[in-house]
Amino acid sequence: MENKLRAGEVFTLKVERLSDFGYFLSLGTEEVMLHKREASKELKEGETVEVFLYQDHEGRLAATMTQPKVRLDTLAWLKVVGSTKRLGVFLDIGIHKDVLLSNDDLPGPLEQWPGIGDQLYCGLRLDKKGRLFADLASEQEIVEQAEAANESHFNQMVTGHVYKLNDSGALIFTENSLIGFIHQDEMxxxxxxxxxxxxxxxxxxxDGRVNLSMKPRKEQAYSEDAEKIYTYLKANKGQMPYTDKSSPDEIKNEFDISKAAFKRALGKLIKENKIKQENGKTYLKI
Structure with missing residues (x-):
């Protein structure tokens, strides 16, 4: 007869008998072990107890009285607590045993894999062998949790987690339940x-979704870039071999900004009468 007990679900089971290291729980003819460290109280033979089932480190079906953050039929934001290139990342589901999100479900480049402390919106699934794995939420499951943005959200700062990456950018689910998109150029x-x-x-x-940017507003960016150039000049005896005629590569290598941003920042400093350009160099005005 096919087993009725399976990992990833909560069952109410009968305490069939006691042992030195735990309790044997039963559902009909099926039994599962509840280790003493997984029991939140002492149990007696014959009483019933609600437990969550999972596989222990040896792959055996086991029980815990600790209620998990997620089950086979639910979703939750789960924290990444470990990672291994060969297998994938491990997620904390609220019990002693962490659950694996397979590398098959992760982006190809390792630098795009979640890091320790990152959070993923996941459920649980069983493979063909009945083993328990984490399962990333689908786009539709994300959409079902989302709310539509309105004009009051414009220009607001929001925080959220990346739930999908593609060639164009990243999709974010924010803490106020908005779905947003960050283009590569806005990262x-x-x-x-x-x-x-x-x-x-x-x-x-x-459609109620939002476009997002991690970059400061232009006015703020101009000020930050201008301050970077001004600080550089002060640290280099009031002069530098870079002007609005310098190559984009030179500017990128020295200041890590685009030539367009560099020219805007120079223009701001010139307008403020803080610098001047002569003979292929830029000077502080003293």
Whole structure:
């Protein structure tokens, strides 16, 4: 007869008999072990107890009275607590045993894998052998949790976690339940799946989703770039061999900004009468 007990679900089972190291629980003719360290109280023979089933480190079906954050039929945000290239990442589901999210379900490049402390929206699944794995939520399951943005969200700062990466950018589920998209050009660095990000709402779409940016507003960016150049000049005896005629590569290598941003920052400093350009160099005005 096919087993009725399986990992990933909660069952109410009868305490069939006691042993030195735990309790044998039964459902009909099936039995499962509840180790003493997984019991939240002492149990007596014949009483019933609600337990969650999982596989122990030897692959055997086991029980715990600790209620997990997620089951086969639910979803939750789960924290990454471990990672191994050969297998995938391990997620804390609220019991002593962590659950594996297989590398088959993760992005190809390792640098896009979740890091320790990142969070993923997941459920649980069983493979053909009945083994318990984490299962990333589908796009539809994310959509079902989302709310539509309105004009009041425009220009607001929001935080959220990356739930999907593609060639164009990253999809974010925010802490106020919005779905947002960050284009590659609007990232301050390459994002990981599950990474927590803070970003600004730059556009409200007709479908209730939002476009996001991790970059500062232009006015703020101009000021930060200008301050970077001004600090560089002060540290280099008030002069530098870079002007608005310098190559994009030179500017990128020295200041880590684009030539367009460099020219805007120079323009701001010139307008403020803080610098001047002569003979292929830029000088502080003293």
């Amino acid at each position: 301050s660095h390459q994002l990981r799946l599950g990474e927590r990000v803070e970003c600004r709402v730059t556009f409200i779409r007709d």
